[in-house]
Amino acid sequence: MLSIKNLTVEFSVTTGAKKQQVLKAVNNASLQIKQGETVAIVGESGSGKSQLFNALMGLLPKNAKVSGEIEFIGQPLLDLELKQLNQIRGKEIGMIFQDPMTALNPYLRIGKQLTEVLEIHRSTENPLDKNAIKAKAIKMLERVHIDNAEQRFNSYPHELSGGMRQRVVIAMALLCKPKLIIADEPTTALDVTIQTEIIRLLKEIHKAEKTSIVLITHDLPVVAGLCERIMVMYAGRIVESGTIDDIFNHARHPYTQALLAATPQNISKKGRMKSIDGQPPDPLNLPTGCAFNSRCAYAKPNCFEKQPEETSLNSHHQFRCFMGIDE
Amino acid sequence: MESTTFDKGYSPGQQAWRRLLQNKAALYSMVILALIVFVCLFLVSISPWQLDDVDWDNIGTAPSFIGQHYFGTDANGRDLFVRTLQGGRISLMVGLLATAVSFIIGILYGAVAGYTGGKTDALMMRFVDILYALPFMFFVILLTVYFGRSIWLIFIAIGAVEWLTMARIVRGQSLALKRRSFVEAARVTGASHFNIIKRHIIPNTLGPVIVYATLTVPQVILFESFLSFLGLGVQEPMTSWGVLIAEGASQMESAPWMLLFPAGFLVVTLFCLNFIGDGLRDALDPKDR
Numbered sequence: 001m002l003s004i005k006n007l008t009v010e011f012s013v014t015t016g017a018k019k020q021q022v023l024k025a026v027n028n029a030s031l032q033i034k035q036g037e038t039v040a041i042v043g044e045s046g047s048g049k050s051q052l053f054n055a056l057m058g059l060l061p062k063n064a065k066v067s068g069e070i071e072f073i074g075q076p077l078l079d080l081e082l083k084q085l086n087q088i089r090g091k092e093i094g095m096i097f098q099d100p101m102t103a104l105n106p107y108l109r110i111g112k113q114l115t116e117v118l119e120i121h122r123s124t125e126n127p128l129d130k131n132a133i134k135a136k137a138i139k140m141l142e143r144v145h146i147d148n149a150e151q152r153f154n155s156y157p158h159e160l161s162g163g164m165r166q167r168v169v170i171a172m173a174l175l176c177k178p179k180l181i182i183a184d185e186p187t188t189a190l191d192v193t194i195q196t197e198i199i200r201l202l203k204e205i206h207k208a209e210k211t212s213i214v215l216i217t218h219d220l221p222v223v224a225g226l227c228e229r230i231m232v233m234y235a236g237r238i239v240e241s242g243t244i245d246d247i248f249n250h251a252r253h254p255y256t257q258a259l260l261a262a263t264p265q266n267i268s269k270k271g272r273m274k275s276i277d278g279q280p281p282d283p284l285n286l287p288t289g290c291a292f293n294s295r296c297a298y299a300k301p302n303c304f305e306k307q308p309e310e311t312s313l314n315s316h317h318q319f320r321c322f323m324g325i326d327e
Numbered sequence: 328m329e330s331t332t333f334d335k336g337y338s339p340g341q342q343a344w345r346r347l348l349q350n351k352a353a354l355y356s357m358v359i360l361a362l363i364v365f366v367c368l369f370l371v372s373i374s375p376w377q378l379d380d381v382d383w384d385n386i387g388t389a390p391s392f393i394g395q396h397y398f399g400t401d402a403n404g405r406d407l408f409v410r411t412l413q414g415g416r417i418s419l420m421v422g423l424l425a426t427a428v429s430f431i432i433g434i435l436y437g438a439v440a441g442y443t444g445g446k447t448d449a450l451m452m453r454f455v456d457i458l459y460a461l462p463f464m465f466f467v468i469l470l471t472v473y474f475g476r477s478i479w480l481i482f483i484a485i486g487a488v489e490w491l492t493m494a495r496i497v498r499g500q501s502l503a504l505k506r507r508s509f510v511e512a513a514r515v516t517g518a519s520h521f522n523i524i525k526r527h528i529i530p531n532t533l534g535p536v537i538v539y540a541t542l543t544v545p546q547v548i549l550f551e552s553f554l555s556f557l558g559l560g561v562q563e564p565m566t567s568w569g570v571l572i573a574e575g576a577s578q579m580e581s582a583p584w585m586l587l588f589p590a591g592f593l594v595v596t597l598f599c600l601n602f603i604g605d606g607l608r609d610a611l612d613p614k615d616r
Contacts, residue, residue: 108530
């Protein structure tokens, strides 16, 4: 359904004394998402996972340059005019944002914000009158388990808790029955008990509506609960992708292995959580060869010279590392 | 959460209004200001005199109820009570209208510049900078020379200057707002730029803008008084507080009432507006109190 080929996102940034530099946020990323699939994009801050999907939604700032191909149900998204893109955004692709505190306009009742989506996508073959729109919005609020939906319809965002606001944001994304939902760290700003509830809700929606879901996160346990496939991003590249089983039990890339080791379950005797040594590379100044080379425990001279190509272990498990190719 | 009765809920605007009413200084100021407006609008008719009636028997007399010159008369024998209230009408009207004009132009211009960003924004704001650099007095004198003196000219002149700051404030606000997620959320739902500016950018900039507007009204009234004081303002027999104060100042020693009444009205009005503006700022931004 969604196919991204060789997508590169670059920002031209001015550093220091009027020096123009190019920042590669996403580097040659390719991925495919089928109808009804749940996929997680995992990576640390700055790995380009959000920018990848901002490019998809046309949310990049003006200094960004995008190359590559994005195809969504047969339509090349990158070549579309704004008007055509607006037909797809919101209707076919829904987006859930990270921070429910800022994702709702504080000056509008949530009902108004919900119905806005339907009003924009009201078409000639699907003309809804005001009451029908309202009924639909209230039904959607009930769908995401908001009590007293009819009264809540008239609430302002500040009258709702964080978890409830995130439910409203989810309801907003779901209103037009999109084929694909992009959830950009939907649980990061919420506390742990609410996190589970939201993930459970997403799972329920996935089951009932057969919607494809892309979950962008850095929280591996969350992924395990919801997704079928995982893609690990590092410094703008997809370094490993595979099923839950491939990644959690047979990870091949040293970065994926290190990421899996860095969980609260893995606390050493000194009481410290295991972490990955070093810093992620400066995106303005990426090293030659593999971007992970300076932090990798298995790095060989080869890793500092050449960028490893993608290796396919089988139809669903790919990775980019020299290790394990020859051995 | 189990209870099924909800109040309708207060919008951020309603909450600010409630906080404003709790502010004593602002509340009294609103009452006094309302009183002044009422007096200026409706009480002219209790005096038997007209704006340009000359009472030949009472030229430059002190306030008295016998001759029904409640505030006295000026050097030409015209009733000061009527003239003060009429002047108030003009001054308040200039203040409100010029502010409204600058409010509308400033918000639209600033929101478009900030939301669009990039080269358009740079171009639009440099234009504002250029207008800023024009000396105001020079501008007004030029206008009066070309078009003659009229009240509309004052609106244009003052409005043309006052919207600049408003545009800057709104532009700064919308620059910050356009990267907030609810604006991005509106974009990914496919809302048009016009709708985003109308529904999401402008309502969220209103807080600081309203505060600035209430503080602009007294500034504009002062501007008008200043222009009238210099003789560039409204034309006789029409009058404004600025004109009356100018006349009164020249007769200060022989007829102090000619200065005291219009000046008193002006000062009280300005005080009230400033207190209201101050109260609004606290009400709209309770964090910074």
